[in-house]
Amino acid sequence: MEGIAVGKSAFEKSSPAAIQTRDVGVKSATSGQSSERSDEDLLIAVGNNQDTASFNLLFQRFSKRIFAMGVKLTRNEQLAQDLVQEAMLTVWKKAPLYDLDRGSAQSWIFTLTRNRCFDMLRKIKRQPNTVNADDIWPQQEGELESNLVHEERGSMEVEIAQIESYYQELPDAQREVVEQIYIHDRTHEEAAAALNIPLGTLKSRLRLGLGKLRQMIGIEES
Amino acid sequence: MTYHSTHHPSRELLGKFAEGSLSAGMSVVISAHVELCPQCRETTSALEAEATLNWLQNPVSDTAGSEPDFSHMIDAITSEPQSITPEADRFAVNEIHMLEGSVSLPRVLAKLASDGLVWKKMAGGINQASVMLDNETQCEFLYMKPGSQVPVHKHRGNEITLVLDGSFSDEMGRYRESDFVLRNASHQHQPMSDEGCLCFAVQDSPLMFTKGLARLLNPFLQYRFRRATSAQA
Numbered sequence: 486m487e488g489i490a491v492g493k494s495a496f497e498k499s500s501p502a503a504i505q506t507r508d509v510g511v512k513s514a515t516s517g518q519s520s521e522r523s524d525e526d527l528l529i530a531v532g533n534n535q536d537t538a539s540f541n542l543l544f545q546r547f548s549k550r551i552f553a554m555g556v557k558l559t560r561n562e563q564l565a566q567d568l569v570q571e572a573m574l575t576v577w578k579k580a581p582l583y584d585l586d587r588g589s590a591q592s593w594i595f596t597l598t599r600n601r602c603f604d605m606l607r608k609i610k611r612q613p614n615t616v617n618a619d620d621i622w623p624q625q626e627g628e629l630e631s632n633l634v635h636e637e638r639g640s641m642e643v644e645i646a647q648i649e650s651y652y653q654e655l656p657d658a659q660r661e662v663v664e665q666i667y668i669h670d671r672t673h674e675e676a677a678a679a680l681n682i683p684l685g686t687l688k689s690r691l692r693l694g695l696g697k698l699r700q701m702i703g704i705e706e707s
Numbered sequence: 708m709t710y711h712s713t714h715h716p717s718r719e720l721l722g723k724f725a726e727g728s729l730s731a732g733m734s735v736v737i738s739a740h741v742e743l744c745p746q747c748r749e750t751t752s753a754l755e756a757e758a759t760l761n762w763l764q765n766p767v768s769d770t771a772g773s774e775p776d777f778s779h780m781i782d783a784i785t786s787e788p789q790s791i792t793p794e795a796d797r798f799a800v801n802e803i804h805m806l807e808g809s810v811s812l813p814r815v816l817a818k819l820a821s822d823g824l825v826w827k828k829m830a831g832g833i834n835q836a837s838v839m840l841d842n843e844t845q846c847e848f849l850y851m852k853p854g855s856q857v858p859v860h861k862h863r864g865n866e867i868t869l870v871l872d873g874s875f876s877d878e879m880g881r882y883r884e885s886d887f888v889l890r891n892a893s894h895q896h897q898p899m900s901d902e903g904c905l906c907f908a909v910q911d912s913p914l915m916f917t918k919g920l921a922r923l924l925n926p927f928l929q930y931r932f933r934r935a936t937s938a939q940a
């Protein structure tokens with residue numbers, strides 16, 4: 486996925502969801518610095534291309550806020566600093582799983598920081614690790630279901646001729662994803678880069694699109 | 708799931724849940740309700756967005772003078788590999804087997820139950836399996852067999868009962884699957900169940916003994932739940 490070149494102009498084209506969240510949140514988050522690129526654009530570049538320059542910008546925009554949240558919740562600057570490390574590491578690692586359809590980049594970073602902080606505090610209080618924050622606030626619904634999409638791929642391809650007439654009726658966002666994967670035969674990573682959307686968003690749109698197609702051609706959900 | 712719950716956590720409680728400021732026990736029981744209740748799921752998403760905005764708008768420089776700089780962390784972070792695929796589901800148990808069939812559990816409770824529940828018989832046809840989550844709450848699965856009645860009791864603190872299967876009723880109403888029932892110290896009540904009921908309950912009054920010690924001292928026979936229910940038949 487590093488090999489896919491994404492033109493700068495492609496970043497200018499944001500989905501309606503990204504534009505909306507930009508209006509609500511980014512201005513206050515970024516306070517002027519590098520304000521041309523939204524947090525979503527940066528996170529997508531980190532997730533799709535392992536772009537360290539974009540990660541640097543995200544780090545500058547969020548690390549001090551994470552530290553502030555840590556100080557407020559733990560009342561300990563050393564722990565708050567550990568939280569910055571943990572949370573930004575999670576941002577880096579999970580960026581490929583970020584999903585535009587499930588919210589803004591700010592919310593995504595907020596919830597993962599909340600989760601890391603919750604686990605940290607439980608560890609310090611020596612509470613049993615019977616459950617962790619990601620069990621309490623699962624973000625992986627789409628990720629788990631996306632495995633199903635993968636497994637279905639074989640049988641769906643067999644029926645592509647039948648599906649072709651129906652897929653024109655899909656909403657644009659879902660149709661272009663189905664098109665990338667099943668017509669142009671691209672991998673999930675290639676398609677996400679080509680459409681400039683997060684891999685997680687691609688997978689959830691694909692799942693929704695395939696679900697609708699299945700309904701249209703009358704294949705029952707088993 | 709056709710039944711929509713009529714008893715929900717308050718907006719205030721959901722707000723604290725979204726912030727992450729509740730105890731583990733409270734967070735778990737709310738998480739389980741939210742998974743079963745589309746209405747509260749929507750509210751929670753909205754409250755998470757609200758909490759995000761508050762976070763972004765709060766002034767960042769409380770620590771006057773020393774501007775913290777963390778950029779030395781960046782190189783170590785970006786040399787780590789990224790996750791391409793989500794972590795696999797780590798727990799296999801997602802249901803509890805009972806005599807009448809099996810009950811599917813919300814994800815977080817399935818995780819809790821996957822360690823194995825130790826059930827003990829209580830008075831009045833109640834089975835109880837405690838789980839240890841934190842030092843601030845007592846959490847347990849409760850199974851009321853058909854026709855059972857809890858002795859009249861009062862709570863010292865708040866008690867939340869989330870109905871997972873079947874139904875129970877008390878002086879104030881009847882509660883069914885996914886209902887989130889909050890009782891505080893002023894309520895005196897006597898829950899009963901005609902059809903049987905599986906619940907998850909959280910009390911915020913502190914424990915008298917540690918769970919481990921209580922288990923050693925437990926005068927009742929302990930069963931795995933499957934055997935306990937067969938024994939009750």
Ligand SMILES: [Zn+2]
Pocket residue numbers: 712714715716740741744746747748
């Ligand atoms: Zn609800």
